[in-house]
Amino acid sequence: MSQQHYYVPEQSHWPIVAAVSLFLLAAGTAHALIHGQSLLLLIGLVGVIYLFVGWFSTVVKENQEGLLNDPQVDRSFRLGMSWFIFSEVMFFAALFGALFYVRHLAVPWLAGEGDKPMNVLLWPEFINSWPVMNPPDTQLFQGPTTTVDPWHLPLLNTLLLVTSSITLTFAHHALKHEKRITAINWMLATIALGIAFLFVQAYEYYEAYTHLGLTLHAGIYGGTFFILTGFHGMHVTLGTIILIVITGRLMRGHFSPQRHFGFEASAWYWHFVDVVWLGLFIFVYVL
Amino acid sequence: MDAASDIAHEAQHHHGPASGLSRWVFTTNHKDIGTLYMWFSFLMFLTGGSMALVIRAELFQPGLQLVDPGFFNQMTTMHGLIMVFGAVMPAFVGLANWLIPMMVGAPDMALPRMNNLSFWILPFAFTMLLMTLFMDGGAPNFGWTFYAPLSTQYAPPTVNYFIFGVHLMGISSIMGAINVIATIFNMRAPGMTLMKMPLFVWTWLITAFLLLAAMPVLACVVTMMLFDINFGTSFFNAAGGGDPVLFQHLFWFFGHPEVYIMILPAFGIVSQIIPTFSRKPLFGYASMVYATASIALLSFIVWAHHMFTVGMPLAGELFFMYATMLIAVPTGVKVFNWISTMFRGSLTFETPMLFAIAFIVLFTIGGFSGLMLAISPADFQYHDTYFVVAHFHYVLVPGAVFAIIAAVYYWLPKWCGRMYDERLGKIHFWWSFIGLNLTFFPMHFIGLAGMPRRIPDYALQFADFNMLASIGGFVFGFAQVFFLFIVIRCITSGEKAAANPWEGAEGLEWTLPSPAPYHSFGTPPKID
Numbered sequence: 001m002s003q004q005h006y007y008v009p010e011q012s013h014w015p016i017v018a019a020v021s022l023f024l025l026a027a028g029t030a031h032a033l034i035h036g037q038s039l040l041l042l043i044g045l046v047g048v049i050y051l052f053v054g055w056f057s058t059v060v061k062e063n064q065e066g067l068l069n070d071p072q073v074d075r076s077f078r079l080g081m082s083w084f085i086f087s088e089v090m091f092f093a094a095l096f097g098a099l100f101y102v103r104h105l106a107v108p109w110l111a112g113e114g115d116k117p118m119n120v121l122l123w124p125e126f127i128n129s130w131p132v133m134n135p136p137d138t139q140l141f142q143g144p145t146t147t148v149d150p151w152h153l154p155l156l157n158t159l160l161l162v163t164s165s166i167t168l169t170f171a172h173h174a175l176k177h178e179k180r181i182t183a184i185n186w187m188l189a190t191i192a193l194g195i196a197f198l199f200v201q202a203y204e205y206y207e208a209y210t211h212l213g214l215t216l217h218a219g220i221y222g223g224t225f226f227i228l229t230g231f232h233g234m235h236v237t238l239g240t241i242i243l244i245v246i247t248g249r250l251m252r253g254h255f256s257p258q259r260h261f262g263f264e265a266s267a268w269y270w271h272f273v274d275v276v277w278l279g280l281f282i283f284v285y286v287l
Numbered sequence: 288m289d290a291a292s293d294i295a296h297e298a299q300h301h302h303g304p305a306s307g308l309s310r311w312v313f314t315t316n317h318k319d320i321g322t323l324y325m326w327f328s329f330l331m332f333l334t335g336g337s338m339a340l341v342i343r344a345e346l347f348q349p350g351l352q353l354v355d356p357g358f359f360n361q362m363t364t365m366h367g368l369i370m371v372f373g374a375v376m377p378a379f380v381g382l383a384n385w386l387i388p389m390m391v392g393a394p395d396m397a398l399p400r401m402n403n404l405s406f407w408i409l410p411f412a413f414t415m416l417l418m419t420l421f422m423d424g425g426a427p428n429f430g431w432t433f434y435a436p437l438s439t440q441y442a443p444p445t446v447n448y449f450i451f452g453v454h455l456m457g458i459s460s461i462m463g464a465i466n467v468i469a470t471i472f473n474m475r476a477p478g479m480t481l482m483k484m485p486l487f488v489w490t491w492l493i494t495a496f497l498l499l500a501a502m503p504v505l506a507c508v509v510t511m512m513l514f515d516i517n518f519g520t521s522f523f524n525a526a527g528g529g530d531p532v533l534f535q536h537l538f539w540f541f542g543h544p545e546v547y548i549m550i551l552p553a554f555g556i557v558s559q560i561i562p563t564f565s566r567k568p569l570f571g572y573a574s575m576v577y578a579t580a581s582i583a584l585l586s587f588i589v590w591a592h593h594m595f596t597v598g599m600p601l602a603g604e605l606f607f608m609y610a611t612m613l614i615a616v617p618t619g620v621k622v623f624n625w626i627s628t629m630f631r632g633s634l635t636f637e638t639p640m641l642f643a644i645a646f647i648v649l650f651t652i653g654g655f656s657g658l659m660l661a662i663s664p665a666d667f668q669y670h671d672t673y674f675v676v677a678h679f680h681y682v683l684v685p686g687a688v689f690a691i692i693a694a695v696y697y698w699l700p701k702w703c704g705r706m707y708d709e710r711l712g713k714i715h716f717w718w719s720f721i722g723l724n725l726t727f728f729p730m731h732f733i734g735l736a737g738m739p740r741r742i743p744d745y746a747l748q749f750a751d752f753n754m755l756a757s758i759g760g761f762v763f764g765f766a767q768v769f770f771l772f773i774v775i776r777c778i779t780s781g782e783k784a785a786a787n788p789w790e791g792a793e794g795l796e797w798t799l800p801s802p803a804p805y806h807s808f809g810t811p812p813k814i815d
Contacts, residue, residue, distance in 0.1 A: 008395050008806060011305060011313040015404035022458070023411035026451035030415075033447045033517050072473060076397040079469040083499055087461050091503035094540070098511070098522065098533060106530035116598055122525065137526035216518045220528035223520035227511065 009062075014055040021047025056245075060262075064254065074261055081265045085272050088235075092276050095231065099224045099283060103130050107220065110136060135219030144214040144222060150285035153204045157197050158281050161236075164193035165274045168243075168267055178257050180250065187247040190270075194240040201233050228284055235273045242266045304805055312407075315399035316805060317384045320406050322702075324381025325695075327409060329771070331373030332688075334417070336764050338366040343726075343760035345743050346753050359743035360428035361420065367431025371549065372456045373413050375683065378691045379552040380405070380463045383491050385702065387467065389796035389803060390485045392476025392812045397469035405462040412455035419445035430741060432542070435523035435534035439515045446516060450509045457502045464498035467491055476795075478814035482576070485794050486569065489576050490555030493583045494548050500587070501544035508537040532597050539590035547586045550650075550682060551579060553690030554621060557643045559794070560697050561625050564640035565632030566791035571624040578617035578624075585614050595666045604663045611661040615654070622651055637789075638712030642693035645685055645720055653681030656731065671741075674734025680727045684763075685720075692719075692770065699774070700788040704802035705781030711773045718766040725759025 025048055028041030062068055111128035112119035119126055123136035135141040148154065171186035205226075208214035214222055246266045249255065255263050304310045304319065314320060341362045345353050354362070384402065388395055396402045419426040424443030427433065438446060471484070471492045484492075512534075514520040521527020523534045554575075562569045569575065591599060591607040599607075625647050634640075656678040660666050669675060700706050729752035734740075738749045745753065787797040795812060796803070 009315055009399055011309075011315050012400050012403075013313055015400050016312050016407055018404050019407035019411055022408060022455060023415065026412075026455055027415050027448065030447035030451045033513075034444045075473045076469045079472055080398055080401070080465050083465045083468055084461075087465075087499045087503045090500050091507055094504040094507035094537060097540075098507075098537060101533055101536060102528070102530060106533060107528055110525060110528065110530070115600060132528040135521070135527045141521055141527035216514065216520050219521055223511075223514065223522050223527070223529065227514060227520070227522075 009067075012055075012058065014051065014058060017047070018051045018055065021051050060249065060254070063262075069259075074259075077261055077265070081268060085268060088272065092228075092231070092279070095224075095228050096279060096283065099228065102220050102224065107132060131221040132219050133221075141217060141219040142213065144208075144212050144218045146212045146214075147221075148204065148208060148212065148214065148225075148285060150281070153200055153207075154281055154285040157200050157204075158277065160193050160197045160200065161274050161277050164190045164197070165271055167193065168270055172263065172267055175250070175255060175260060175263060176257050180253070184247060184250055187243065187250060191240060191243050191247065194236060194243065194270075198233065198236055198240065201229065201236075225284060228280055232273065232276055232280055235276070239266070239270050239273050242269060313403070315395070315403055317388050317396045317399070317402065317807070318702075318803065318805065320396075320402050321381045321384030321386075323406050324377045324384060324409075327406070328374050328378035328381060328691075331369050331377070331413065332767065333771075335366050335369035335374055336767065338362045338369065340760060340764050342366065343757040346745070347757040348754065349745050349747055349750050351744055354743070356743045357425060357428060360430075360741065361426040363741050364427050364430055364433075365416070365420070368416065368427075369413070370683075371431060371545070372453075373409070375549045375687045375691070376460065377406075377409060379491075379494070379549070379687075380460075382487075382552065382556070382691070382694055382698075383463075383467055386698065386796060387470055387488055387491060388474065389701075389799060389807045390488050390794060391471065391474060391479050392795050392808050392814065393470060393474035394806045394808050395474075396466050397474050398466045401462050402466050405459045405466065408455050408459040412452045412459070415448055415455070416452040419448050422448075432538060433512075434538070435512065435515070435531045439512055439523055442516065447513070450513050453509045454506060457506045460498050460502050464495035464502075467495040468499075471495075476808065476811040476814055482573065483814065485555075486558035486572070486575055486579075487552070487555035490551045490558075490579050493579050494551045497544045497548050497551070497583055497586065501541045501548065504537060505541040505545075508534065508541065511537070532594070535594045535597060536591065539593045540587070542593065543590040544583075544586045546679075546682075547582060549687045551583065553646070553650075553687050554579060556690045556694045556697075557625060557646050558621075560639045560643040560693055561628050561647075563697075563789050563792045564635050564637060564643075565629045566634075567628055567632045568793075569624065570627035570630075571620070574620055575624055578620040581617040582614060585610065585617070589614065592661055592663075592666075595663045596670045608661060608663040612658065615658055618654055622647060622654075633791075635790075637696075637709060638707070638716055639693045639697035641713065641716040642689045642696065645716070646689045646693065649681055649685030649689070649724075653678055653683075653686060656681060669734065671739055672734040673730040673738045673740055676740050677727050677730035677734055680730070684723055684727065689719075695774065697789075698796070699777055700784035701796055701799070701801050701803055703778045703781070704784055704800075705777050706784045706788060707773055707777040707781055711769075711776070715766060715770050715773055718769065719763060722759050722761075722763030722766050726756050726763055727759070729753075729755045729759075 021044055023044075024040050025044030028038045028044040032038035032041045059068075068074070107130065108114065108128045109116075110119060110122070111126050113128065126136040127134070131144065131147050133143045133145075135143050167186050167189045171183045171190060174180075174183035174186060208225075214225065216222055216226055243266055246263055249262060304316065305313070311319060311323060314323075341354060342359065345351075345359055384396065387393075416426075422445050424445055427438070427443065427446055427449045429437035429442060429446075433449070471488060475484070511520070511522040515522055515524060521529040523529050523531045525531065558569055558575060589607055589611045591603060592611045595604060595607070629644075636644075656674070660669055660675065660678055696707060696712055733749045733752045736749065738745055784801045786800050788801070789797075795808075795814075798812065799807060
């Protein structure tokens with residue numbers, strides 16, 4: 001097909017719906033942060049949900065009608081998804097970079113290491129340690145009392161996520177061998193593991209806030225801890241929603257053993273989230 | 288609207304544009320979207336330009352004349368943000384939209400609906416950014432580089448709108464970049480191998496990778512700002528163990544590739560135009576491709592040359608100094624190739640060629656002043672002076688902006704099927720050329736003499752050069768209104784243009800009729 005004619009999709013109103021709802025969400029969040037509440041934010045949220053449901057349903061419908069049954073379109077989707085994941089990798093790379101910078105350069109310098117000791121002028125009592133249990137200005141930032149034990153909940157979470165990647169791969173193999181029921185069961189197991197991970201993570205946050213004094217206000221350690229695990233948790237949440245949708249489509253028989261890019265894209269995303277967690281486990285919790 | 292039967296029906300045969308407003312709002316067509324990008328970019332160019340004129344009017348004479356210093360700061364900030372994210376980047380994406388599918392023999396971009404979304408995010412994002420001018424506390428006033436703690440502890444509340452505006456622009460850029468990559472990798476006509484692609488396509492491919500690697504870092508840094516401002520973290524606050532310098536590292540890790548995002552497509556444009564009017568193939572095609580790729584790679588390891596004075600260790604100063612100087616090598620290769628292309632060519636000097644030659648000369652001046660700034664010990668003297676302002680305006684105005692204008696003149700016959708008025712085009716060129724040099728050349732001198740940037744008042748000894756720069760600024764500004772007139776005149780009443788209006792132009796886009804059909808290539812063209 002691609003050799004004779006190119007496929008050009010029809011006009012759609014979804015992009016403009018997306019632009020408007022993203023704008024409302026962005027402006028609404030900014031408004032809410034300044035004024036404490038915002039109706040715009042709610043409208044934006046509803047709009048974004050409507051947009052995702054609507055746009056994806058349209059594409060799924062077009063796909064079921066065979067409109068996208070074109071190897072060239074399939075390649076475009078694959079390229080799109082891979083480079084989107086690359087941009088996500090860069091986002092996390094920047095967060096990890098920030099973590100390494102404060103651990104290995106900023107905090108030691110603040111404590112007087114290096115050529116230009118500034119601790120004399122700023123906070124002479126500050127001592128270099130990681131995690132930073134006593135931030136330089138303890139009036140403004142109360143450090144945590146204890147750190148998270150990596151061999152307790154985080155280890156459990158590592159097992160949960162790694163297992164979920166394995167069960168997802170089993171589901172993929174089952175799908176390829178036309179064992180749809182088996183595939184659905186493995187998918188349900190994957191989703192259950194993802195949700196279990198999120199519960200454990202939420203419980204860990206609860207413990208951090210109530211027992212460890214590890215909060216967003218706890219200085220640089222709290223900041224890096226929550227921004228890295230928090231963004232990862234958001235990605236797991238999104239990934240779980242994607243897996244639920246994909247399982248729904250699997251139940252309706254949308255995927256054939258040969259053509260199931262929607263399934264593969266969600267799997268790529270899930271494995272990416274898994275790999276990021278391994279980085280987190282090592283650099284945020286263990287080391 | 289999205290009735291499935293309609294889609295199935297209409298996918299069978301390609302057809303012309305829908306009528307009325309819905310054509311522009313719902314469009315998935317690369318030419319419509321390219322046009323939208325170009326007009327939006329021009330609107331932002333005039334908006335950001337007006338802000339520059341507020342700045343130049345205030346600086347016409349020493350002393351506080353017209354606006355209060357707080358508003359002056361808002362103007363410098365908004366001018367920078369609007370020109371970078373609203374004028375230059377969208378113009379290049381618009382050109383990519385118009386040209387890449389035609390150049391590689393495709394019907395359209397690979398992901399047309401996402402293409403529409405990447406455009407339509409922008410008007411909303413910039414509306415949000417401009418709205419802050421009328422809000423409590425005023426618009427962002429911390430410079431376009433928004434250094435912490437100016438942008439965190441001491442920022443106006445509207446910084447939140449700024450942060451989400453940057454997020455929206457980032458989403459738009461990332462989607463645009465993904466689209467360019469998918470189009471180039473997947474939509475080339477059979478026979479269009481990578482090393483046969485026009486250089487504009489090559490430079491945009493490399494730019495797209497820069498966007499994908501750099502924009503997420505920008506998203507990361509504004510998110511950390513958001514947390515510092517609203518949720519009590521201390522990423523950029525040393526009192527909690529963070530570091531304001533961390534902000535600068537993250538920002539410039541994005542910021543330096545960003546500079547090349549704004550210049551690589553310009554290299555591509557010039558590499559298309561110079562061979563046409565020299566009536567010779569481009570000298571050193573392969574070396575151009577490799578030089579572009581080297582510049583892109585190097586752009587990720589030079590960021591800290593923007594922050595020589597923050598107190599880095601000596602090893603850092605040296606590394607970033609030498610790495611930066613290394614960029615002069617591939618850039619020199621490019622300038623050498625352009626000049627060698629012209630050498631012994633049958634040169635004619637139509638408007639696009641004039642802008643392209645001015646690009647080579649003036650961009651090289653900007654490159655040399657960049658080399659001066661790269662010398663770490665010397666930079667201690669130049670840092671944050673008007674010398675820096677002169678440097679980056681020389682690479683951005685006669686660099687990026689001239690290349691965009693050259694591209695508009697060069698491809699306008701293909702876009703609208705009509706020729707611009709050559710005489711008016713030449714007047715526009717000389718008018719802009721004089722205005723721009725009058726504005727920015729004196730800034731080198733006042734900068735070397737020590738005038739700091741982003742200051743609404745200055746010492747008396749800088750008065751003469753500032754007055755010249757202000758006059759030049761207005762001359763240059765009004766030249767661009769004249770440009771608008773030329774373009775509108777061309778679209779409405781220009782002479783009909785042939786499919787290939789230029790004697791020496793090569794490339795698939797010139798095999799299509801002028802104006803180009805709504806869907807460029809319905810079936811893949813043959814490429815030898």
